[in-house]
Amino acid sequence: MSVPDYQTLMLPVLRLFAAGKTNISECLDDLKREFDISDEEAEELLPSGKMTYLGNRAHWARTYLGKAGLLHSPRRGFHEITELGRNFLATNPKELNNKVLEQFDAFAEWRSTxxxxxxxxxxxxPKGNDQSDxxxxxxxxxxxxxxxxxxxxxxxxxxxxxxxxxxxxxxxxxxxxxxxxxxxxxxxxxxxxxxxxxxxxxxxxxxxxxxxxxxxxxxxxxxxxxxxxxxxxxxxxxxxxxxxxxxxxxxxxxxxxxxxxxxxxxxxxxxxxxxxxxxxxxxxxxxxxxxxxxxxxxxxxxxxxxx
Missing domain, CATH: 3.40.1350.10 (Trna Endonuclease; Chain: A, domain 1)
Structure with missing residues (x-):
């Protein structure tokens, strides 16, 4: 299958950090296996030629999780799950996307105020997520x-x-x-x-x-x-x-x-x-x-x- 969008990657990325991953590079092989992404698809570059689609979307998933307070970055290139993130995973969520993240005050403030x-x-x-118009x-x-x-x-x-x-x-x-x-x-x-x-x-x-x-x-x-x-x-x-x-x-x-x-x-x-x-x-x-x-x-x- 093709590389999923960054919102689809949010929940898997959060679970990987809960399992002990400390940066996105460590997560990529697991994401490839979970979504059955081929080597060719995983290596496909953005038009800029500087980053892969998989790496870019995984990084944006991590960024949005951080804005919601589910991840914390004590230093450059090192990320860890927060207590808020672990509590969220304890609810056995079925999905995680921008709409779900809006329930967290930090994310809602970052997006809309x-x-x-x-x-x-x-x-x-914009407050809404519907971009059809x-x-x-x-x-x-x-x-x-x-x-x-x-x-x-x-x-x-x-x-x-x-x-x-x-x-x-x-x-x-x-x-x-x-x-x-x-x-x-x-x-x-x-x-x-x-x-x-x-x-x-x-x-x-x-x-x-x-x-x-x-x-x-x-x-x-x-x-x-x-x-x-x-x-x-x-x-x-x-x-x-x-x-x-x-x-x-x-x-x-x-x-x-x-x-x-x-x-x-x-x-x-x-x-x-x-x-x-x-x-x-x-x-x-x-x-x-x-x-x-x-x-x-x-x-x-x-x-x-x-x-």
Missing amino acids: QSATDSDIETPL QTPEDAIQEASQILNRTLRDDLLTELLRVSPARFEQLILDVLSAMGFGGGKLSNKTLTPISGDGGIDGVINEDALGLDAVYIQAKRYAPENKVGRPDIQRFVGSLTGESATKGVFVTTSDFSREAHEYVQRVQQRIVLLNGQRLAQLMIEHNVGVRTQSTVVIKKLDDDYFTSD
């Missing part, structure tokens, strides 16, 4: 949003794993890629890790260095929001440097009080949360690379227009 601070990044994903362009747009959202989550996971110094350097790399300092490495600097006075980096606003932007970076877990006291200390540091512009970056988010406070201070301060930081990394190719490109062509009416 966004925080207010994320609303400028993309529109919410979608145009091909609609389907491509929805798929692009899912891929983009998943990549942002992956980036945030990696950002929490890097060292504090590496995180601060990454922020400078993003701002440089956006055009600050004229994109020149010489126009951005890190301050010492200790005794930095609440400032982690400085980057010129333009190639001539007519003004500088001061940076504070906090690598916080998602549930640990940056509050007003952190912003007040940053403002104090800017005042001590006679600085007028600052960017406060965190992998988590900012409290309502923090947002309200920056509207009242003399300095111009931009608050950059984790989701927005990850989106900027994607847009400016920092820590990511293009895997494949889809080209959509249409009829050139002008070519066929008679003189």
Whole structure:
């Protein structure tokens, strides 16, 4: 038989992780046997030529299971079933797909909701699973949003794993890629890790260095929001440097009080949360690379227009 879709693979993949598998590569031979997939079918590559259909669909099954909280990834390339996942399997489920996963709060939130601070990044994903009324362009747009959202989550996971110094350097790399300092490495600097006075980096606003932007970076877990006291200390540091512009970056988010406070201070301060930081990394190719490109062509009416 041909390679099943990723939703069909969800339940077998979850059972394999319950049996002790730790990554998708270890699952592929078992999936081949369970679904009677031939070697030729298992080796068939996606149009990009970089991954097999079987591997790709199994990886997406694992990704969706993770978004529902049924799997956990303590480190890159290593996955394990959670207590929630084991409890689900204990119910002897007959099927597992996106509709079933909607019962889990984490998955439902990931698929269909966004925080207010994320609303400028993309529109919410459709709540329904019936795609029969979608145009091909609609389907491509929805798929692009899912891929983009998943990549942002992956980036945030990696950002929490890097060292504090590496995180601060990454922020400078993003701002440089956006055009600050004229994109020149010489126009951005890190301050010492200790005794930095609440400032982690400085980057010129333009190639001539007519003004500088001061940076504070906090690598916080998602549930640990940056509050007003952190912003007040940053403002104090800017005042001590006679600085007028600052960017406060965190992998988590900012409290309502923090947002309200920056509207009242003399300095111009931009608050950059984790989701927005990850989106900027994607847009400016920092820590990511293009895997494949889809080209959509249409009829050139002008070519066929008679003189």
